Amino acid sequence: MLLGPSLAVSAILFAIGVFGVLLRRNAIVVFMCIELMLNAANLAFVALAREVGIGGQVIVFFVMAVAAAEAAVGLAIIIAIYRHRETVNVSAINLLRG
Amino acid sequence: MTVTLFWIFAGAAIVSAMLCVTRPNPVVSALWLVVTLFSLAGLFVILDAQFLAVLQVLVYAGAIMVLFLFVIMLLNLGRSEAPERRSRPGIALAVAVGGAFLTLLAAIWSARPPEAVKMPEGTMSALQSAQGAVGVVAEPLYRTYLIPFELTSILLLAAIVGAVVLAKKRL
Numbered sequence: 675m676l677l678g679p680s681l682a683v684s685a686i687l688f689a690i691g692v693f694g695v696l697l698r699r700n701a702i703v704v705f706m707c708i709e710l711m712l713n714a715a716n717l718a719f720v721a722l723a724r725e726v727g728i729g730g731q732v733i734v735f736f737v738m739a740v741a742a743a744e745a746a747v748g749l750a751i752i753i754a755i756y757r758h759r760e761t762v763n764v765s766a767i768n769l770l771r772g
Numbered sequence: 773m774t775v776t777l778f779w780i781f782a783g784a785a786i787v788s789a790m791l792c793v794t795r796p797n798p799v800v801s802a803l804w805l806v807v808t809l810f811s812l813a814g815l816f817v818i819l820d821a822q823f824l825a826v827l828q829v830l831v832y833a834g835a836i837m838v839l840f841l842f843v844i845m846l847l848n849l850g851r852s853e854a855p856e857r858r859s860r861p862g863i864a865l866a867v868a869v870g871g872a873f874l875t876l877l878a879a880i881w882s883a884r885p886p887e888a889v890k891m892p893e894g895t896m897s898a899l900q901s902a903q904g905a906v907g908v909v910a911e912p913l914y915r916t917y918l919i920p921f922e923l924t925s926i927l928l929l930a931a932i933v934g935a936v937v938l939a940k941k942r943l
Contacts, residue, residue: 678880679779679782681880681883682880682881683782683786685873686786687785689873690793691789693866693869694792696862696863696865697863700849702802706801706802709832720821724820728909736917739927742831743931745839745840746934749939750934750938750939752847754938754939762849
């Protein structure tokens, strides 16, 4: 009954996350937007698990574990970059640009 | 009642997500993201996933967001940034994504799983009252998804070692 609205809310949250990744320049805010997108996917999984079967809820566990691992490694990379460049602005980090 | 609560939590989630993306100060952004994660936990309860709602608050709003705030404070980024010069391709891409998303929203709203895989209405609540809110998730996790579950522990170990190696000055 709430499947359509849940999927719509999930899509809206995912789109907000995409806007954040494309438009923000602060690497930490970009990371938070990625977390937002993962959560939008989780909402879609939970909404569909109610209709199709419990497997959707189990996948959300794995998404949370991967998100935790990604946050730990990503923030470590941000700290390492900050130590070298004194900035977390993604447009200032252009070492590999030709 | 359930539908009203659903829309309250959904509205809170969307508004706080927008504030999280638009606020210039990273600390304010992170706190609005916590509000989004709490609202999503409320939505999980409404959608018959009580255990996941608890995990959402403990793992996401607790552990992961504390990690984010810790790094923001550690790098002393808690002040507002100067107005950002946005790249033209980024804005064009964002407009394209927004347009595609608006055209798809109606289709997403009326999306239904095929009848062949659909469970009858109320199966999930019946399962939960039979096995308990935790048991209904734990049973497939330790039977059907046992190998992915064990692989997750290797992933987390690799992430711990990787984070220490990356962030440490001298090993």
